[in-house]
Amino acid sequence: MKAIIEAALAKSMNYIQYRNLVSTFLAEGKATGPEQSEALVHYSSLNDTRMKRLDKTMVVTEAHTEKILGLEWEYIWLVLTEGWCGDAAQIVPILNKMAAIGDKIDLKIVLRDENEALMNLFLTNGGKSIPKLILLDAATLDVLADWGPRPAGAQQLIQEYKEKFGVIDDTLKTELQLWYHHDKGVSTQNEVLELLS
Template identity: 60%
Template sequence: MKSIIEKSLSQSYSYTDYRNNIKVLLNEGKSTGIEQSEALTHYSELNETRMNRLDKTITIAIETLQLMKRLQKEYIWLVISEGWCGDAAQILPVIYKMAQLSDKVDLRIVFRDENEELMNLFLTNGTKSIPKLIILDKNSLEVLGDFGPRPIGANQFISDYRKQHGMIDEKAKADLQLWYLHDKGVSTQNEVTSLLNSLE
């Protein structure tokens, strides 16, 4: 596992470089990832708008701020993502804002399709669901915990929708974005801080 993590870290990006990578591809009419389609490029364009908005509007709770300021251990937060992923667009800006609050956290991001071995270590119910935040000990690269692909409430929403309608369609995706809009990043903050509290 360690060699896979080392390999992924060697081709990881900062948040700024990750965002720039997506922008360059969009200017070429492409999305990130192996599969290319009009739909994925369209989702990527929507996500660009969402992330730009969230970068400006995300508010960090005082409890989150206090925890980030008093971290004792040093971590690498390694996130598996893609530009077309709606959940990633909602969660990554929150994780970035949190990481910025502490010099104990080094945030690195990798693209899922370029890091299949890593993704296969962190499947969700057998699927390559993203985003996935992997919290590593900065020195040993030991995996200390992970979060994702969604907060519990968003997972519950999707699960309930699937039970009621038998599938996840465009309406479900749109309604999930509304769930995130109303949540304002609070659930992501709460679940990541809870995980950090257990590690500290």
């Protein structure tokens, strides 16, 4: 496992590099990842807009800021993502804002489809769901925990919708984005910081 993590870290990006990569692909009419379609490019474009908005408006709460500033150990937050993922567009900017507080968290980002061996170590119910946050001890690269692909409240929304209607459709995707908008990143902050306690 450690060799796989080290290989991923060697080709990881910081948040600004990730945002620039997504924008560069979009300028070429492409999405990240090997699969290309009009739909994936469309979702990538929507997500680029969402991330720009969140980069400007997302706020880490005062309580969460205090917890981050009080961290004793140094961590690497390794995130598996892709530019077309709607959940990632809502979560990765929050993780970036959290990591930027103090000097105890180093955020590293890798693309899911370029890191299949790593993704296969952190499946969700057998699937390659993203974003996936892997919390590492910065000194040893030991895996302390993992989190994702979305907060519990968002996951519950999806499960209830699938039970009722049997599908994931555009209506659900809209409801999910509204859930994220109303939550303002607080659930993600709560759940991720709980892993560090």
